[in-house]
Amino acid sequence: AAQLHCDSCGWEREALLDAHVMWFVARHEIDYCSESTPTDQLLLTTWVDDVRRVKSWRTSYIHALGDTPRVVCVCKTLWVLVDLETRKPTAVPIEMAEALEPLKPARIST
Numbered sequence: 001a002a003q004l005h006c007d008s009c010g011w012e013r014e015a016l017l018d019a020h021v022m023w024f025v026a027r028h029e030i031d032y033c034s035e036s037t038p039t040d041q042l043l044l045t046t047w048v049d050d051v052r053r054v055k056s057w058r059t060s061y062i063h064a065l066g067d068t069p070r071v072v073c074v075c076k077t078l079w080v081l082v083d084l085e086t087r088k089p090t091a092v093p094i095e096m097a098e099a100l101e102p103l104k105p106a107r108i109s110t
Contacts, residue, residue, distance in 0.1 A: 001046045002058055002079070009099035019093075020084045026055070027078040033071045040064040042072065051097040054089035055080045 006012070006023070016022050036042060046060040060075040083090040 001044055001060065002077070005046065005048070005100070009096075009101075011096055011099060017084075021081050021090060022084055023056075023079045024082050025077055026080045027076075029076040031074045033073055034064070036062075036064045036072045040066060040072075048100045048102040049076075050102045051092055051100055053091055056092065056100065056102075 002023070003013070006016075041064070043063045043065055044060060045063070046058060049057040049059055056079045058077045058079060060077070062072040062075075064070050064072050080089050081092050081096075082088065
């Protein structure tokens with residue numbers, strides 16, 4: 001899903017390779033909330049929380065749909081942009097950060 005999002009923002013794998021950079025996962029945090037079964041239809045929703053100097057946090061939810069919709073798991077992933085020549089973290093270009101459009105924090109009332 002993260003790759004599809006980057007593709008839709010104009011940062012396909014080939015564009016990243018042309019820029020001699022690539023996103024690598026530095027950390028996954030996964031909270032398992034409920035079971036899913038082989039017959040469940042699953043829906044993944046994902047978004048960028050923020051983009052900072054060399055890194056970006058992404059949140060993903062996996063939902064089970066059907067008679068009893070529920071959240072199956074919540075994932076937080078820390079991505080780091082790496083220079084492929086030096087193999088070190090590198091600054092996220094401003095045009096890439098803007099294209100990824102991180103969600104703005106908002107208060108949600110229930």
